[in-house]
Amino acid sequence: MTPDETYRWLVGDVQSFPVHVLASTLALALAEAEAEHRPVNETAGYDGAPKMLLQWFPHAVKKLSGGGALVRDEDELCLVDLLLRGANTGSEMERLLAGMIARRAQRPNHLWQDLGLRNRGELSKLMDDYFAPLARRNTSDMKWKKFFSRLICRDASYTLCTAPSCGECSDYDNCFNEESGESLLAHLRKSAEHAA
Numbered sequence: 001m002t003p004d005e006t007y008r009w010l011v012g013d014v015q016s017f018p019v020h021v022l023a024s025t026l027a028l029a030l031a032e033a034e035a036e037h038r039p040v041n042e043t044a045g046y047d048g049a050p051k052m053l054l055q056w057f058p059h060a061v062k063k064l065s066g067g068g069a070l071v072r073d074e075d076e077l078c079l080v081d082l083l084l085r086g087a088n089t090g091s092e093m094e095r096l097l098a099g100m101i102a103r104r105a106q107r108p109n110h111l112w113q114d115l116g117l118r119n120r121g122e123l124s125k126l127m128d129d130y131f132a133p134l135a136r137r138n139t140s141d142m143k144w145k146k147f148f149s150r151l152i153c154r155d156a157s158y159t160l161c162t163a164p165s166c167g168e169c170s171d172y173d174n175c176f177n178e179e180s181g182e183s184l185l186a187h188l189r190k191s192a193e194h195a196a
């Protein structure tokens with residue numbers, strides 16, 4: 001199955017934003033797990049097989065189970081912590097998402113792309129729906145990964161910023177420019193169609 005087909009298989013007839021988000025990330029993570037010969041929980045960013053995932057996707061229990069506890073490096077743990085401190089209620093869904101977002105943020109593309117989402121707007125909605133206290137702090141609409149890094153740097157009392165304010169900084173474009181690009185699920189679908 002291509003990641004796009006996996007997404008449709010996971011979602012089935014369900015029309016719900018949380019299911020769309022989880023299925024998008026899982027479809028990408030399943031493809032990477034297969035290509036990299038790793039358990040899917042490592043590429044997706046969850047420990048074991050969370051009850052909530054199995055409830056949303058009962059038909060995919062076998063595919064989503066099997067991994068053990070994750071090892072996360074310090075940067076990733078800081079991001080999990082930041083997300084949880086800025087979560088709406090600390091619900092099971094928010095804890096699951098925090099772990100998945102932190103793991104996917106270690107990949108090289110825009111965060112919305114590495115979550116398998118269709119555009120940046122979906123990531124912003126995800127942040128508003130589950131991490132509103134944190135999302136509200138992104139008042140300048142910084143790129144999400146940059147925004148997280150900046151807060152983590154501040155929390156740790158050191159900073160990667162090379163200027164006292166963003167307006168005077170030569171890295172401005174790097175932090176604030178558009179987060180545009182193609183969805184990775186669409187990109188992989190087109191690659192599979194070309195290869196066929």
Ligand code: SF4
Nearest residue numbers: 161166169171172175
């Ligand atoms: S624009 Fe410069 S000062 Fe502002 S967050 Fe980015 S690196 Fe830091």
